[in-house]
Amino acid sequence: KYTNKHSIQNKLWTDTIMTHVFHRHPKQSLPTAVAGEGITLIDQNGKRYIDASGGAAVSCLGHSHPEVIAAIHQQIDAVAYAHTSFFTNEPAEQLAQFLAQRAPGDLDYVYFVSGGSEAIEAALKLARQYFVEKQQPSRRLFIARRQSYHGNTLGALAIGGNAWRRAPFLPLLTEAHHVSPCYPYRDQGADESDHAYATRLADELEQKILQLGPENVAAFVAETVVGATAGVLVPVPGYLQAIRRVCDQYGVLLILDEVMCGMGRTGHLFACAEDEVTPDILTIAKGLGAGYQPIGAMLASRRIYQTLVDGSGFFQHGHTYMGHATACAAALAVQQVIERDQLLHNVRVRGQQLRQGLHQTLSAHPNVGDIRGRGLMVGIELVADKQSKTPLDHHAKTHTQLRRVAMDKGLLMYPMGGTVDGVHGDHILLAPPFICTAQDIDHIVELVSATIFEVLPFTHQ
């Protein structure tokens, strides 16, 4: 474990002080994070919180890792930033090479941005421009899945699968249509095999493509493993391969969003490698820079890149901070540490331990409908009734209570009031740092269970 040598400063931004930060939830008063040490965050009062969600699946190396800090210092000392219209930079070149060498298939070209939504916007625009270059401009529609989350910018909102997030911003510029997610807990029939379920979902996608006209569809977009909005949905074996076949049949691009599940979160650097599927475009962020710097990326296949090179010769898109040298240096250091310390092995072992521990302590609880996940990406779905799987009444705002009680206990977990086909449901996302020890996981299980039992009391064991 590494420690933070900086003294905890006593800056107290309590609610008595007027804040000028445009907080998303202005009525909430938040503690001030003043230090981080390994898997722990510390507030202005010295209170410690185990970061069992890594923020929102971001801080995969924990906090204050000395080698990442050193890499950032070194880059700032050399040159913090140089605009990519004029220069390339060493960390961007090295990081792109690192990722391209490890990515599945021919995802050989890496476009660096500052976060997940930007990566998705770049992916959508690249898909559109690819078809323009190929003289097929009518291919402008996207198909995505209900209950997905792809970010909060307008294009990402259009493809995102929660209608209530889009509602205040309609009409949106990007036209997207939605099909069912792969949601075995709610949707797979009791007697339905994984193969039959995957085939049913692939058929649904095919019908949607035919209904829209294949000549009008640019891409199908999906999270390889769905994140917070549905409490972690792991695809059944064969699902992504079936989807890939349908896309290929109709010349539709496959965009996999691994902003949350990528970069080792599931135990593989690229989650889709486990499903043996290669998309045409893949997005990553969060764990890429592990929160040390804001960074995301889009990886494109050689075929798509070459089409642009041979066509107009450039990608009609860009941001001021793309390929930011310091952000790339931080991400490169993060990825090198993960690989050198073989942390993905730890992700797989600790992930197993976490799910088993949660099953042991929580599966008898009448409101715990499902515990699922891959690697250290674990979801708990809460229900009002286990038999009918009726979601909790969203007016009770259980997720807000869970967050508060967990923080009181010194635990950070990520509860969401998601939606189940328009009906609200509550989930918890756990995404602890890859450096967690067996004791850390036991402690997290204990705190998560204590939190759930306090908010949803249950005494008849």
Ligand code: PLP
């Ligand atoms: N895609 C997925 C799957 C995500 O989970 C998120 C964020 O949670 C995003 C995209 C958007 O990323 P960001 O919040 O960095 O813009």
